[in-house]
Amino acid sequence: MTELIERAAAADTPAVELSMQQAINRALRVLLAEDPDVLVFGEDVGALGGVFRVTDGLQEEFGDKRVFDTPLAESAIMGMAVGLAMNGWRPVPELQFDGFAYPAIDQIVNQVARMNYRTRGAAPMPITLRLPSFGGIQAPEHHGESLEALFAHTPGLKVVAPSDPGDAYSLMLQAVRSDDPVVYMEPKARYWDRRPVRLREPSDPIGTSRIVRPGRHATLVAWGAMVQRCVQVAELAAEDGVDLEVLDLRWLKPLDAEGLAASVSRTRRAVVVHEAPLTAGLGAEVAALVTEHCFRDLSAPVQRVTGFDVPYPAGPLEPQYLPTIDRVLLAVQRTLEY
Amino acid sequence: MAQENITFTLPDLGEGLVEATVLEWQVAVGETVERNAPLVEVETTKSAVVIPSPHTGRVVELHAEEEQAVPVGRPLVTFAVEGAPDAPGIVGRVPAEEARPARRVRLRPPTD
Numbered sequence: 001m002t003e004l005i006e007r008a009a010a011a012d013t014p015a016v017e018l019s020m021q022q023a024i025n026r027a028l029r030v031l032l033a034e035d036p037d038v039l040v041f042g043e044d045v046g047a048l049g050g051v052f053r054v055t056d057g058l059q060e061e062f063g064d065k066r067v068f069d070t071p072l073a074e075s076a077i078m079g080m081a082v083g084l085a086m087n088g089w090r091p092v093p094e095l096q097f098d099g100f101a102y103p104a105i106d107q108i109v110n111q112v113a114r115m116n117y118r119t120r121g122a123a124p125m126p127i128t129l130r131l132p133s134f135g136g137i138q139a140p141e142h143h144g145e146s147l148e149a150l151f152a153h154t155p156g157l158k159v160v161a162p163s164d165p166g167d168a169y170s171l172m173l174q175a176v177r178s179d180d181p182v183v184y185m186e187p188k189a190r191y192w193d194r195r196p197v198r199l200r201e202p203s204d205p206i207g208t209s210r211i212v213r214p215g216r217h218a219t220l221v222a223w224g225a226m227v228q229r230c231v232q233v234a235e236l237a238a239e240d241g242v243d244l245e246v247l248d249l250r251w252l253k254p255l256d257a258e259g260l261a262a263s264v265s266r267t268r269r270a271v272v273v274h275e276a277p278l279t280a281g282l283g284a285e286v287a288a289l290v291t292e293h294c295f296r297d298l299s300a301p302v303q304r305v306t307g308f309d310v311p312y313p314a315g316p317l318e319p320q321y322l323p324t325i326d327r328v329l330l331a332v333q334r335t336l337e338y
Numbered sequence: 339m340a341q342e343n344i345t346f347t348l349p350d351l352g353e354g355l356v357e358a359t360v361l362e363w364q365v366a367v368g369e370t371v372e373r374n375a376p377l378v379e380v381e382t383t384k385s386a387v388v389i390p391s392p393h394t395g396r397v398v399e400l401h402a403e404e405e406q407a408v409p410v411g412r413p414l415v416t417f418a419v420e421g422a423p424d425a426p427g428i429v430g431r432v433p434a435e436e437a438r439p440a441r442r443v444r445l446r447p448p449t450d
Binding site: 051097137138143232242315330333 | 431
């Protein structure tokens with residue numbers, strides 16, 4: 001079942017103002033402190049504290065045996081995670097940018113995702129791959145990608161993409177404590193999103209979506225940085241008398257078909273928004289699930305608002321590539337008029 | 339906001355170059371320079387290039403005279419930079435958050 005963001009009754013800690021970077025950092029601190037098998041490593045995560053400051057101070061606090069720098073070799077980083085996991089560690093490797101994940105795909109797909117299956121459960125892979133993901137920071141080529149469909153399509157991996165600091169904290173705890181490999185996609189564009197956060201232990205099972213904003217005329221389905229864009233769209237639509245629900249999928253594998261169906265059955269219209277190209281993107285999976293579960297309830301076909309079928313562009317073209325507010329509004333209008 | 343001094347060292351402008359000669363400074367001490375604005379023209383054994391400023395800040399010190407050769411890795415310029423807690427790190431920039439984003443499309447509410 002989905003949860004409302006205003007779940008103040010369940011507050012277990014006072015709110016502190018944190019950015020997403022800081023929230024993930026806090027979660028890593030908790031994990032390193034509670035479990036001596038947790039290891040954090042990657043390019044520049046140690047002495048520098050990460051290019052996005054996510055691992056800031058962790059090496060000082062936990063030492064260079066548990067938080068350490070690696071060579072600039074993504075395949076080796078993931079290969080090392082596999083070996084460490086086989087020997088009882090709980091690795092939390094970082095690949096500095098999603099575009100640098102490609103050299104490590106062999107390790108991720110052929111080893112991380114399959115080892116549990118291959119060994120009939122004798123060698124689980126409790127690895128959480130931290131992957132700064134998606135665009136929106138106008139970085140050069142190879143520094144912005146949207147790889148969720150690739151990972152979600154790989155049996156054996158779990159995939160999660162938080163959209164705000166509070167969720168980033170809880171989901172990180174959940175990902176690292178899971179005995180299955182999790183690709184944790186950190187939306188770079190939201191790293192500096194600073195808001196009051198209640199640091200909560202995870203309360204929803206893995207694979208649970210959440211309603212960020214309730215509404216009745218259509219459901220906007222998103223994850224990562226596109227959740228905030230959809231919230232903006234919903235606020236603008238409200239000025240026009242259109243009441244949009246925003247569903248943050250969070251987990252892209254397993255994907256919350258039940259929560260998705262519950263929302264769209266009520267609103268009867270769905271628009272899925274993602275940064276990745278249209279063709280064979282995760283929006284197609286969402287559209288298929290909605291059609292399968294809500295066929296009789298739908299007032300309009302599911303609309304997809306996505307990046308274009310081109311290589312993820314470098315900085316200056318990003319604003320043209322990423323789903324704009326107007327493109328999402330037009331898709332909403334198409335579902336309303338159908 | 340707190341200021342911090344950041345010294346920019348001469349990068350390797352080619353593959354394995356060991357030094358570059360300062361041809362012309364395009365900034366002066368005390369000036370404020372924008373990130374990516376022209377900083378200095380230098381000549382290597384391969385070509386003359388203009389190095390853009392890596393920071394937005396005030397120029398505190400120029401570490402070389404014009405015509406002087408600077409070894410790769412030695413200080414070139416020191417900037418006083420506003421200490422920004424939201425600095426983007428090394429790659430990319432912090433996205434601007436619009437309080438009220440622009441839109442052109444208006445919606446018509448459904449009749450049902």
